[in-house]
Amino acid sequence: MNALLSVKNLQKVYPTKVGMIKAVDDVSFDVAAGETVALVGESGCGKSSIALSLLQLISSDGGTVHFDGTDFTSLSDQQRQQFRKKLSIVFQNPFSSLNPKMRVRDIVGEPLKTVFGLKGSKLEERVAQHLRDVGLGREHLKRYPHEFSGGQRQRIAIARALALEPRMLILDEPTAALDVSVQAQVLNLLKELQAKHGLSFLFISHNLATVNYIADRVMVMYLGRIVESGPVHSIFSSPAHPYTQALLASIPSLDPLKKNQLVALSGEVPSPLSLPAGCAFANRCPYASDLCRTLRPDLLSKSEAWAVACHHPIQGEED
Structure with missing residues (x-):
């Protein structure tokens, strides 16, 4: 399939008083139209930096981001503002991502006013339509964010992200701040919206x-x-x-036969200020060799759709 989003050699470096932190190091990937690609890893591994760099909400320090054939990183600020209609984001925490002083009709309606120039009854009808899409009603238009539960706030954030009818959503930990039962509701909503609008998702999470x-x-x-x-x-x-x-192996299980089989990694996570010359995971890896400690492995194809950056990949059942 042709890629809707194509990221090549993306880099993001943060300067600190004691050195440079390379938060995103030569990352490349594609997302096809209608596809959901997940990005997982421990907190602090660079997931959110990728999300913000894709939209150039923070500037990247290398690489390119092509969306629908256009290099997003080469556009001017004014061109990016127009281009962001096609690529939108839902942030992690709906308690902080919504302006507490704005009513719902203004939160969802602001991008419609700014980009499409809608106002009056046309604006209110469009906002009500987007609220219906996420399971809310017209009666919610005049309410403030503090009057809603966490799940409802995230629905409002999703409605805002969909207001400009984008082709792709970046979902940065969209269920992390929600209760488990509410998480399931939001995930089902996202799948329904994807089927209805033909959306692509970059789904960032630590919840496997x-x-x-x-x-x-x-x-x-x-x-x-x-x-x-x-x-x-x-x-x-x-x-x-x-x-x-x-x-x-760290995922808890309700199976009583597996409840004591959780595996904890030994060793310390290397400092991002001073990464080792070889594989950054080597001092925590039970299979590490001298090669792992001296030469950083490249991300190489294991099969047509599968790639791994490891000198000693585990031989699984499919091999």
Whole structure:
């Protein structure tokens, strides 16, 4: 399939008083039209930096972001403002991403006024339509964010993101701040909206259960780099990278026969200010060799749709 979003060699570096932190290190991936690609990894690995860099809400320090054939990183600020109609974002925390001083009709309606010039009854009808799409009603138009539950606030945030009828949504931990039962409702809503509008999703999360439910492909990230990518069903059933294996082994299970089988990684996470010369996961990896500690592995194809950055990939059932 042709890529709607194509990211090549993306880099993001943050200067600090004691050195430079490379939050995103030479990351490349594609997202096809109508596809859901998940990005997973521990907190601080660079997932949100990728999300913000894609929209140039923070400037990237290298690489390109092509969306629908246009290099987003080469556009002027004015051109980007117009181009963002096609690519929108839903932030993690609906308690902080919505302006507490604005009513719902203004939160969802502001992009419609700014871009399409809608006002009056036409604006209110369009806002009501977007609220209906996310399971809210006209009676919610005049309310403020504090009058809603967390799940309802995230529905409002999704309605705002859909207001300009984008082709793709970046979902940055969209269920992390919600209760488990509400998470399921929001995930089902996202799948319904994707089918209705033909949307593509970049779904960023550390919750592997939600990823398994919603995504077609998954990319596993560790300290700024993609260490494994491929179809969700393949990676979840037979991970090739030791870090992916460790992430999956850390998922709690309700099965009484598995409740004591959780696996904790040993070793310390390297400082992002001073990453080792070889594989950044080597000091936590049970399979590490001298080669791993001296030469950083490239992300190489394991099959047509599966790639792994490891000198000693795990031989799973599918091999």
